Amino acid sequence: MDKIGTMVMSRKDVKVFDCTIRDGGLVNNFQFEDEFVKGVYDTCVKAGVDYMEIGKNNSPTIQSPKEFGKWNFCLESDIRKIVGKNNTNLKIAVMSDIGRTVKEELKPKKESVVDMVRIAAYMHQIPSAIELIEDAHKKGYETTINIMAISKAMNDELDEVLDELSKTPVNIIYLVDSFGSFHPEQINKLAKKYTKIAKNSNKLVGVHAHNNMQLAYANTIEAMMYGASVLDVTISGLGRGAGNCPMELIVGFLKNPKYKLMPILKFIEHYIVPLEKKLDWGYSVPYMLTGQLNEHPRTAMKARDDADINFCDQYRTLLDTQ
Amino acid sequence: MDKIGTMVMSRKDVKVFDCTIRDGGLVNNFQFEDEFVKGVYDTCVKAGVDYMEIGKNNSPTIQSPKEFGKWNFCLESDIRKIVGKNNTNLKIAVMSDIGRTVKEELKPKKESVVDMVRIAAYMHQIPSAIELIEDAHKKGYETTINIMAISKAMNDELDEVLDELSKTPVNIIYLVDSFGSFHPEQINKLAKKYTKIAKNSNKLVGVHAHNNMQLAYANTIEAMMYGASVLDVTISGLGRGAGNCPMELIVGFLKNPKYKLMPILKFIEHYIVPLEKKLDWGYSVPYMLTGQLNEHPRTAMKARDDADINFCDQYRTLLDTQ
Numbered sequence: 007m008d009k010i011g012t013m014v015m016s017r018k019d020v021k022v023f024d025c026t027i028r029d030g031g032l033v034n035n036f037q038f039e040d041e042f043v044k045g046v047y048d049t050c051v052k053a054g055v056d057y058m059e060i061g062k063n064n065s066p067t068i069q070s071p072k073e074f075g076k077w078n079f080c081l082e083s084d085i086r087k088i089v090g091k092n093n094t095n096l097k098i099a100v101m102s103d104i105g106r107t108v109k110e111e112l113k114p115k116k117e118s119v120v121d122m123v124r125i126a127a128y129m130h131q132i133p134s135a136i137e138l139i140e141d142a143h144k145k146g147y148e149t150t151i152n153i154m155a156i157s158k159a160m161n162d163e164l165d166e167v168l169d170e171l172s173k174t175p176v177n178i179i180y181l182v183d184s185f186g187s188f189h190p191e192q193i194n195k196l197a198k199k200y201t202k203i204a205k206n207s208n209k210l211v212g213v214h215a216h217n218n219m220q221l222a223y224a225n226t227i228e229a230m231m232y233g234a235s236v237l238d239v240t241i242s243g244l245g246r247g248a249g250n251c252p253m254e255l256i257v258g259f260l261k262n263p264k265y266k267l268m269p270i271l272k273f274i275e276h277y278i279v280p281l282e283k284k285l286d287w288g289y290s291v292p293y294m295l296t297g298q299l300n301e302h303p304r305t306a307m308k309a310r311d312d313a314d315i316n317f318c319d320q321y322r323t324l325l326d327t328q
Numbered sequence: 329m330d331k332i333g334t335m336v337m338s339r340k341d342v343k344v345f346d347c348t349i350r351d352g353g354l355v356n357n358f359q360f361e362d363e364f365v366k367g368v369y370d371t372c373v374k375a376g377v378d379y380m381e382i383g384k385n386n387s388p389t390i391q392s393p394k395e396f397g398k399w400n401f402c403l404e405s406d407i408r409k410i411v412g413k414n415n416t417n418l419k420i421a422v423m424s425d426i427g428r429t430v431k432e433e434l435k436p437k438k439e440s441v442v443d444m445v446r447i448a449a450y451m452h453q454i455p456s457a458i459e460l461i462e463d464a465h466k467k468g469y470e471t472t473i474n475i476m477a478i479s480k481a482m483n484d485e486l487d488e489v490l491d492e493l494s495k496t497p498v499n500i501i502y503l504v505d506s507f508g509s510f511h512p513e514q515i516n517k518l519a520k521k522y523t524k525i526a527k528n529s530n531k532l533v534g535v536h537a538h539n540n541m542q543l544a545y546a547n548t549i550e551a552m553m554y555g556a557s558v559l560d561v562t563i564s565g566l567g568r569g570a571g572n573c574p575m576e577l578i579v580g581f582l583k584n585p586k587y588k589l590m591p592i593l594k595f596i597e598h599y600i601v602p603l604e605k606k607l608d609w610g611y612s613v614p615y616m617l618t619g620q621l622n623e624h625p626r627t628a629m630k631a632r633d634d635a636d637i638n639f640c641d642q643y644r645t646l647l648d649t650q
Binding site for chain 2: 252254289
């Protein structure tokens with residue numbers, strides 16, 4: 007498959023998908039003030055962003071509202087406090103974790119201001135994910151499947167999963183670099199694989215990258231050039247650990263005149279500059295090491311929590327336990 | 329031209345070139361303590377790095393030693409204090425700026441511990457650069473030409489420059505992304521162009537990237553895949569503004585067993601963690617904006633010096649003056 011598009015033109019099929027609150031929520035247990043969430047919403051609307059993921063719709067019967075902020079649960083009333091009836095071009099999404107949501111709690115679309123339900127699943131959870139996809143689809147939502155940790159999968163396992171998903175009503179299949187361990191050369195091949203299957207079943211491909219090796223933006227662009235059309239970003243890359251593909255890089259790059267950089271810069275001035283003094287995210291050696299070694303970032307999470315700068319010890323431990 | 333190499337094997341032709349002191353010197357006017365410079369030298373030797381650029385060989389008759397530290401001048405005695413006779417596999421390089429060096433001050437190679445002279449030149453300085461290349465070559469040094477600001481050149485101008493350089497005795501022609509404004513797609517084409525000319529004249533291609541759009545590592549890898557074999561890096565990306573391609577990413581990626589990551593991590597623990605509290609470098613919005621707009625980073629340099637976070641104003645000013 008050849009490269010799609012050129013450096014000078016825009017592709018009308020490309021959409022920008024904001025995950026600032028949802029992926030950022032992993033940094034602070036979803037404890038964002040309404041003013042901040044409203045700020046992200048207004049920014050997305052003004053910047054021409056296509057989707058905003060406002061949090062997770064996990065069940066308060068499974069996870070405790072004492073431990074997690076309200077954007078881990080996304081009650082309809084909480085969302086409406088931010089977006090009202092959302093008479094804008096921005097669509098609202100929530101993410102469902104397998105085993106943490108209760109299907110019966112998802113209202114029919116006509117009773118909700120939410121437009122899309124995204125299902126995040128490891129490969130062994132695909133049957134559960136398909137149940138949630140079918141339920142959300144039947145209730146009238148757009149759906150995505152975000153297959154996690156594919157860098158740990160054997161190749162034919164991923165093929166089988168993609169084949170099964172192609173038979174479901176899911177709208178977008180996401181190429182996710184959970185551990186920030188892929189290089190553009192690998193993303194290239196994966197994007198072609200996903201796109202081939204998606205095209206044949208009338209679906210789209212999305213891309214969700216992490217910045218462990220300073221490749222989130224490069225990988226997002228590479229996936230886009232080889233078939234992905236829905237690009238996950240967060241403002242200033244806010245997200246767990248090394249963070250995500252920065253919205254300001256993608257919006258500054260895309261040539262579609264509907265996207266505007268200025269509102270994003272304004273949000274960064276007002277909200278991100280102070281937040282950087284309170285929360286820890288972005289490229290750092292511990293997360294680089296887990297990315298390079300294709301490992302879950304749990305050792306890096308601990309290192310950053312403990313402000314542990316013994317990078318040699320961390321590397322030794324990672325090598326010893328591989 | 330096809331991609332060279334694979335993800336799993338190493339390429340014996342690839343060399344790692346450290347510029348920590350020289351590019352880092354642009355952050356602090358070359359005011360590094362000997363202990364720090366020795367630390368970089370020892371790290372390069374232990375990590376298997378191929379070249380270390382220890383500073384510039386500008387003339388103290390042109391630039392003032394009151395304003396610049398000794399690594400802006402690289403006296404033979406100062407270098408020897410760090411490297412002795414340098415009985416290692418690491419080669420030592422210095423950089424010459426056009427108009428700031430005095431040809432007569434460059435000793436013959438047999439009187440110097442320096443192995444390589446790198447000439448940095450804008451395109452209008454190519455005739456002066458060729459004089460310096462010929463002089464250094466005649467005196468017994470390896471040479472490189474680092475053509476700057478090519479993102480501002482018209483295409484045939486660059487072709488003419490490369491053609492002229494192909495007739496000189498220079499050993500390595502550098503693909504330099506001065507403003508951090510190139511995407512991998514553009515680096516790909518440039519690397520192929522440089523490599524074609526270099527191959528025909530028995531030269532090598534180097535790559536020197538900047539991180540304004542978090543693409544320094546991605547662009548370095550892309551250039552390597554399409555012909556570049558000498559990769560410029562700095563420890564932790566130390567360098568002016570958004571910084572450079574991090575050594576730890578490249579060494580972690582290359583599969584050649586001679587390269588070792590552990591000594592680099594050790595240096596970061598001991599020297600970079602404290603330095604980060606004193607010096608300012610790395611990805612930031614002001615440098616991202618100049619990169620995206622393909623501009624010299626002078627507005628970003630001022631913004632960072634003034635701790636100016638009025639990103640919208642900076643963007644407006646840049647757009648108004650384009």
